Amino acid sequence: MNILVIDQQLERAQILETALTALGYAVVIRSPDEHRIYQLVESFQPDVVIVDAQSPDRDMLEDVALTSDRTPRPIIFFAEDDDDTVIRDAIAAGVSAYIVDGLQASRVNTIIKVAISRFEAFQALRGELRKTRDELAERKVIDRAKGLLMKHRQCDEAAAFGAMRKMAMNKNVCLVDIAQDVLMLFDE
Structure with a gap:
């Protein structure tokens, strides 16, 4: 090290x-x-x-x-x-x-080990927080796109979500990518 x-x-x-x-x-x-x-x-x-x-x-x-x-x-x-x-x-x-x-030289090794453990735990929490924020942001994009589809297609939430999910599966892309395409399509 x-x-x-x-x-x-x-x-x-x-x-x-x-x-x-x-x-x-x-x-x-x-x-x-x-x-x-x-x-x-x-x-x-x-x-x-x-x-x-x-x-x-x-x-x-x-x-x-x-x-x-x-x-x-x-x-x-x-x-x-x-x-x-x-x-x-x-x-x-x-x-x-x-x-x-x-x-104190005798404590250095223990201090390093504790600092590394604390650092790794903090990094794991940071990663979880980043992941949760990303998922929330994606959820917001999907919800906005779903709302636009419901408005423009005159359909309910389940139908709008089903249409986006089917399109994502057909194109083999993530649902959020389809949602972003829907937002760009309706330019809102």
Whole structure:
């Protein structure tokens, strides 16, 4: 597993890199630049990102949010700031684990495993939400098309739906594709 380590303190970064290497992880890069997380992730494609910082500032959290949106992966923060607002903002930006207690080599492996598990669970929820939104949007398109067919063909809902379903089966396409064709046909 490849890990990107971001830490402005060289000594602390070396301790973390030594611990990670001993656990069998590969550190793809160690960088002091906390404000280029997205660029570093794009360049090196790590499996996990570990950031050790005093306190994440607004710019850093915006970069984390960009990373989480465009190239999602587990992001672990070791920080000294235990302010509730900062922690909430970090989690909202996409941080999988926010550790305040300090960096201890003996805990690194467990923290990585927990962050990966939390990240995977969050990604699964995100996928389900995206799927549900897509299905709802498709349902709305189908309902609008059904309504137009009912209006223009003077038929009931079952007949309109049956006609669209039959057409979808005959053309071997999805029902929503037929519904979109109906919407374009009646230009509404």
